[in-house]
Amino acid sequence: MTKTNLITGFLGSGKTTTIRHLLAHKPADERWAVLVNEFGEVGVDGALLAASGALLKEIPGGCMCCVNGLPMQIGLNALLRQGKPDRLLIEPTGLGHPKQILDMLTADVYQPWIDLRATLALLDARQLLEARYYQDSNFQDQLAAADIIVANKIDKLDAPAELALSAWRQESLGERTLIAVSQGGVAPSLLDTPRQNLRDLPAHPSHTHSQAPASVLAALSLPEHQRWRRHLNQGQGYYGCGWVFDAQTCFDTIGLLEWARLAPVERVKGVLRIPEGLVLINRQDADLHIETQSAAPPDSRIELIHYADSDWNALQxxxxxxxxxxxx
Ligand SMILES: Nc1nc2c(ncn2[C@@H]2O[C@H](COP(=O)(O)OP(=O)(O)OP(=O)(O)O)[C@@H](O)[C@H]2O)c(=O)[nH]1
Ligand SMILES: [Mg+2]
Known part of the structure; x- marks a missing residue:
């Protein structure tokens, strides 16, 4: 059986950062796998995790709790049967709700395969101060479903955010554990915590995405001779636009970083080719993280996500x- 953890948390709260940290600190003799699902069609988290050496499966383009969970089941089956990992970490989209995923993971069909352990929810406590987040049913459900709350980005917490976190802790934490970390610094041993939170969560039947189910499964590759392509996505009150460029396309490093820093959107993530190799760009509001590597990527891809429709043509x-x- 594969020990399995769901790593939830709202858009940009630090799920992928936490998974990267966990993979870097996992027991050397264990084989770990990651199933990552993204809101955007363009799938960037897989590229962010690619260097970790874990077995990886990506499901871009919506949230895996939708479309009857079919893309997720296919990805999950492939990882479990072919990879036979010791541990599986599942990162759902930050704009998804956890009920369907937990229901699926605890279904009879997976009993012989999956040993479901604690669900972790990443929380950026600054979001407890903004109604746009704390009134969002996905935000609320992710916290409600978790066994362990990981208050991430403590390096960024000011006094009001600390107060909000402490009020939330008193009102909503209950018997559960809360740890405060930065850069997703969670100890791998925490993943073995048993599941304790078995409360019944609300389902959200009205939840839809603009994409047809078939498109979720479609391979995202450029037809021959096409240099780039754009993909729009919409759902859960959020709008996304992503671009994929062929392997030969190379970007001006300084200009690209300025573009990513100033784009008037909430979320930017990309892996793009630059003259020096590749650049990983990851921005949540003003939190900007940039890494460069010397090997050129197989293609360039970048995704923007915002809570309002945006002038994608101007950005493009x-x-x-x-x-x-x-x-x-
Ligand atoms: N200052 C600071 N930034 C952080 C910390 N953890 C993550 N970040 C940054 O927050 C942004 C989002 O991090 P991710 O790990 O990609 O977040 P995510 O939850 O996987 O995002 P989605 O998959 O898009 O929902 C990145 O720019 C990270 O570098 C932290 O502890 N402190
Ligand atoms: Mg992520």
Whole structure:
């Protein structure tokens, strides 16, 4: 049986950062797998996790609790049967609700395969101060479903956020554990905590995505001779726009970083080719994280997500201008 944990938390709260930390600190003799599902069509978290060496399966384009869970079941079956991992970490989209996923993981069919352990919910306590977050049913359900609350980004907490966290703790934590960390610094041993939180969560039948189910399964690759492609997505009150560019497209590093820093959206994540190799860009509001690596990526991809529809054409025009002329 594969020990399995759900790593939930709202958009940009630090799920992928936590999974990267856990993978970097896992027992050396264990084989771990990650199933990651993203709101955007373009799938960037997989690229962020690619260097970790874990067995990886991505489900972009909506949330895996929808479309009868079919994409998730296919991904899950492939990982469990082919990979036979010792541990599986599942990162659902930050804009998804956990009930269907937990129901699926505890269904009879998975009993011989999955040993479900504690669910962790990442929380950026600054979001407890903003109605747009704390009134969001996904935000609430993710916290309600968790066995362990991981208050991440403590380096960023000011006095009001600390007060909000302490009030939330008194009102809502109950018997559960809360740990405060930065950069997802969770000890792997915490993953073995048994599941304790068996409360019945509300389902959200009205939850829909703009994409047809079939598109969720469609391989996201560029047709031959096409240099780039854009993908729009919408659901859960959020709007996303992602671009994929072919392997030859290379971007001006400084211009690209400025574009990513200033784009008037809540979330930016991408893995793109630059003259030096590749750049990983990960921005949640003003939290910007950049890493460079020397190997060129198989393609360039970037996703923007915002709580309102945005002028994607203007953003696209500026992004396209940052492509460097090709050297022969
Ligand atoms: N300052 C600070 N930034 C952090 C911390 N943890 C994560 N971040 C940053 O927060 C942003 C989002 O982190 P991710 O780990 O990608 O968040 P996520 O929950 O996986 O995001 P989605 O998958 O898009 O929902 C990135 O820019 C991270 O570098 C932290 O402890 N402190
Ligand atoms: Mg993520």
């Amino acid at each position: 025009r500026d992004l396209l201008r940052l492509r460097l002329p090709e050297r022969n």
